[in-house]
Amino acid sequence: MIYLRLIYEFFKTGLFAVGGGLATIPFLRDMGASTGWFTDADLTTMIAVSESTPGPMGVNMATYVGFHIAGIPGAVLATLGLITPSIIVILIIAGFLARFRQSRLVDAAFKGLRPASTALIAAAGLSVAKNVLLDLGGAETTLATLFRWPALLLAAAVFVCMRIKPLSKLHPIVFIGVSAVLGAVFRFAGA
Amino acid sequence: MELLKMFLTFAKVGVMTFGGGYAMLPILQREIVEKQKWATDAELTDYFAIGQCTPGIIAVNTATFIGRKHKGVLGGIVATLGVVFPSLVIITLIAAFLTNFADIPLVRNALTGVNACVVALIASSVIKLGKSTLKNSPSVVIFLCVLALACVANFVPFPAVWWGKLLDTVISPAVLIVCAGVVGVILWMPAGKKGGGRE
Structure with a gap:
């Protein structure tokens, strides 16, 4: 029964992949190898599509793999399988937190967690920045070739706009939309 | 609705x-x-x-x-x-x-x-x-330490020998978060100041 197998495989991925959507990739690779549902080359395509479409990457991956294997029901079941463990675990933790909200222990732990969490978000941002703004692939790296200048200029411009008063009121999606158009018009990827 | x-x-x-x-x-x-x-x-x-x-x-x-x-x-x-x-x-x-x-x-x-x-x-x-989240100096120190470690983990490729693999596991987001929680308990639990945290 392919549907049950799909739910089971994605439930397992959702249960054991800790962290962001990228954490699901090794599990998906194993899944492809053990079930024969897709090859590593298929997976590469799926990752590329998941990265270039809206929505959390891990969810996109599950939907894509599910559709590839068993059509629309497959897409729905794989996605539900992936998110079910999270929903259960988080509902339990949220219930626990609501009950111990006043506890000094929990309060003190969260005071330590928050700066750490902020730092991890900053570090993730720097990783994205490295991939998007720097070009380390060339034969020799000079200051002129180190940066992807159009992307760097665009990022700097968006950052400045987000910090000035009337423009900062604009919805982030406006900046995303304008950036997509600029990227397409000025051929940012050189494609 | x-x-x-x-x-x-x-x-x-x-x-x-x-x-x-x-x-x-x-x-x-x-x-x-x-x-x-x-x-x-x-x-x-x-x-x-x-x-x-x-x-x-x-x-x-x-x-x-x-x-x-x-x-x-x-x-x-x-x-x-x-x-x-x-x-x-x-x-x-x-x-x-x-x-x-x-x-x-x-x-x-x-x-x-x-x-x-x-x-x-x-x-x-x-x-x-x-x-x-960074309103006092201990918070800023935690922020800087975690940022430095996370950047090392992200940008420095560890060698594929046993200590490289160990470091790779130890400096993971989950471990850093748990350590920061423990540090929080050590720093703020004895002071027991109420109300500063959650709303």
């Missing part, structure tokens, strides 16, 4: 997110913190912290948390279904009709622009979060 609004709000967040859970942060700040006021900036960092150490995708975990807090267990489920709904529709359409989607030059160029924008949006979000 409230549940429908929650579903639609999270569907909106899902459709506006490009990339991983972190790319969702600027959108969550605008839609959930500023517009709907369903959570605060400090709570968002809590949810991201917990999402680092629990199973599943951070974007999904955060949606479940906010939904649960605002409308109970059913709210948690509805918010989560909302955030994944756009992916289901968009990816199914692309998988059915445009298998070479990611290779289309227009898509690649536009996406490179979007990614540059996302870098700036995340930077701006981190500054906003920092205003509520």
Whole structure:
């Protein structure tokens, strides 16, 4: 029964992949190898599509793999399988937190967690920045070739706009939309 | 009606997110913190912290948390279904009709622009979060230590020998979060100041 197998495989991925959507990739690779549902080359395509479409990457991956294997029901079941463990675990933790909200222990732990969490978000941002703004692939790296200048200029411009008063009121999606158009018009990827 | 609004709000967040859970942060700040006021900036960092150490995708975990807090267990489920709904529709359409989607030059160029924008949006979000999470010097020290370790883990390739693998495991987001929690308990538990933390 392919549907049950799909739910089971994605439930397992959702249960054991800790962290962001990228954490699901090794599990998906194993899944492809053990079930024969897709090859590593298929997976590469799926990752590329998941990265270039809206929505959390891990969810996109599950939907894509599910559709590839068993059509629309497959897409729905794989996605539900992936998110079910999270929903259960988080509902339990949220219930626990609501009950111990006043506890000094929990309060003190969260005071330590928050700066750490902020730092991890900053570090993730720097990783994205490295991939998007720097070009380390060339034969020799000079200051002129180190940066992807159009992307760097665009990022700097968006950052400045987000910090000035009337423009900062604009919805982030406006900046995303304008950036997509600029990227397409000025051929940012050189494609 | 409230549940429908929650579903639609999270569907909106899902459709506006490009990339991983972190790319969702600027959108969550605008839609959930500023517009709907369903959570605060400090709570968002809590949810991201917990999402680092629990199973599943951070974007999904955060949606479940906010939904649960605002409308109970059913709210948690509805918010989560909302955030994944756009992916289901968009990816199914692309998988059915445009298998070479990611290779289309227009898509690649536009996406490179979007990614540059996302870098700036995340930077701006981190500054906003920092205003509520880095109010005293111990917090700043924790922030700098974790940032330094996480950057080492991200940018320095460890050698594939036993101590390299060990370091790779030890300097993981989940371990860093747990250590920071322990440091928090050591630093702030004895002082026992009430009220400074949660709202």
